[in-house]
Amino acid sequence: MANFSKSNVPQFSVDIYQNEFLPEGGREVNAIVTVTATGGGTTGGLPLATHGPGEVLLPGPGAATGAGAAVVIMVDCSGSMEYPPTKMRSAREATAAAIDTIRDGVAFAVVAGTHQAREVYPANGGLAVADPDTRRQAKEALRRLTSGGGTAIGSWLRLAQRLLATADASIRHGILLTDGRNEHEKPEQLRAALESCAGHFTCDARGVGTDWEVKELTGIASALLGTVDIVADPSGLEADFRQMMETAMGKEVADVALRLWTPQGAEIRYVKQVAPSVEDITARRVQAAPRAGDYPTGSWGDESRDYHVNVVVPAAGVGQEMLAARVSLVQPQPDGTARVLGQGLVRAVWTDDMAASTRINPQVAHYTGQAELAQVIQQGLDARKQGDLDSATAKLGRAVQLASASGNEDTAKLLAKVVDVVDAATGTVRLKARVTDADEMTLETRSSKTVRVKK
Structure with a gap:
């Protein structure tokens, strides 16, 4: 063989x-x-x-197993990462786990992000090539990471772009972790950074805790053709970073x-x-x-x-x-x-033939429903935040109905943490009086995830 x-x-x-x-x-x-x-x-x-x-x-084209791939990990090191103290420690451990997952021959770097961006490793204006020695050196550099300063994500992305541009690689990828809002640069500065980076590398974004802005991170992942998710508990970062890096290494x-x-x-x-x-x-x-x-x-x-x-x-x-x-x-x-x-x-x-022309293809019908599901969740959550409880109940009720009908069990479970479901088939729900920030942000972040058509 x-x-x-x-x-x-x-x-x-x-x-x-x-x-x-x-x-x-x-x-x-x-x-x-x-x-x-x-x-x-x-x-x-x-x-x-x-x-x-x-x-x-x-x-x-080469696969993501050698010189054909490059990755930059951007770690939020702003002052808020120190509260609780486990957050920064978990971020260091998660980044170390991601570095362990980088395959030999892949070019990589680690960036510390505050109100400015700083290359932590290899700290020479370029990228290191993954092997046992460079992975060990990178993890040693991580131990020196401390928190302090603000948050200017556009500067992190621009540094990642400059570093990735030094690599002769077809697969260029970024991983971005933050715990807060982009408060130390103007929205137009972030937009300009995203426009500059789009098409040059893809980027997965992760929000840790509940003090970051869902629409902000979703916009970053969308512009850079990556994924977005919440890691409400810092202890979940290591497994999430490892999985993200494994997926990145599988791109070919x-x-x-x-x-x-x-x-x-x-x-x-x-x-x-x-x-x-x-x-x-x-x-x-x-x-x-x-x-x-x-x-x-x-x-x-x-x-x-x-x-x-x-x-x-x-x-x-x-x-x-x-x-x-x-x-x-x-x-x-x-x-x-x-x-x-x-x-x-x-x-x-x-x-x-009326029967032929009015028949809706099952795939088209299913995904039309999934797109509506994502839309009504966003509309329902926005209405809830604005105090329009009647509209929120109607929209989230429709979401429960669509999730149930399409078999989207993951989204149905997330919805059940925000509303009490009276009748899923008809979309009859009651808004919960108390909803944790983590549950609401998880539903918002994952609202666009869909299920495939049942064969």
């Missing part, structure tokens, strides 16, 4: 789920695009080959985009990632060619994601059909071209 190294990259497939039938004059086409990357590290030295409709084996293909081509007269109304979480990427479109636009998706390992594409097409009569959109998964190449990793087609067929 051949010994296949982890440097082999995955095989991509693109599957389209839709009801292509429209009534006479109908114009709106909905499709769920499932992109799956499989076989990283198991494909061996196979040549470029086609494996069926929409599936292409991609050779070439960088800068992947969803390219949508539409024919004359058709236009994309929106594109949303709908699994594993809801993220509207419509506004991120970059024009790629006449009638084609690229929507960035970041880096990929062995994983699967779903996207909801909504296309408006010209009206047509019964019996006509057209290609509503061509969906390609592409990766830019050094020469300015794009390598196609997979492809699928979205169709429109006009019919006078």
Whole structure:
């Protein structure tokens, strides 16, 4: 049996789920695009080959196991990290655990963040290459971390960008930990930093405790195509950091985009990632060619994601059909071209069969509900904070109903900590009189997480 190294990259497939039938004059086409990357590290030295409709084996770029990857860990060291004292200690231990998880050959650095950013290790304006010695040195440097000062997250991100730019790596990733609000720089400074960093590296953000701002961290993770979560108890940081770094080490293909081509007269109304979480990427479109636009998706390992594409097409009569959109998964190449990793087609067929044209595709129906679930949770929590209890009850009741109907048990459990559920099927709830900050922030932070369609 051949010994296949982890440097082999995955095989991509693109599957389209839709009801292509429209009534006479109908114009709106909905499709769920499932992109799956499989076989990283198991494909061996196979040549470029086609494996069926929409599936292409991609050779070439390095995996996150050597010089092809770089990571910067940004640790909040502001004064608030000292209260309680376990918080800073847990942050040091979590960062040490993440460093232990970095594979040999990966470039890395550690940044201490306060009202300014400081490189803690290797502290030479660049990155160290992971091996037993550098990991040990980095952990020794962590022991000298102390808390004091303010919080200016934009400066942390800009330093991470400068450090990552020194690496000859296709996979560039950041991990950011904070326990507070971005109080020592203006919101426009953070926005400018995010605009500067977007497209240069991805970043996972974590809030420890309950004194940070959910929308602030969510915005950072969204702009940098990463994940966001709460670690309410500092003791949970080590396991979370280890898992984050393991996921980062599994990324193998960088800068992947969803390219949508539409024919004359058709236009994309929106594109949303709908699994594993809801993220509207419509506004991120970059024009790629006449009638084609690229929507960035970041880096990929062995994983699967779903996207909801909504296309408006010209009206047509019964019996006509057209290609509503061509969906390609592409990766830019050094020469300015794009390598196609997979492809699928979205169709429109006009019919006078009412049963066919009114049928809603199960995937489309499911993810439409999941997107609404994320939206009504946010609306309900915002109403609750503003004292509009009637609106909060209605929105969170609808959320309970949607979570129950779709089998989203994780979100249902989080909702049950904010409302008393009288009848999940009808969405009848009562707001709890007392809700902990941790429970409310956990629901808000994880509101966009979705469940896949039951097969």
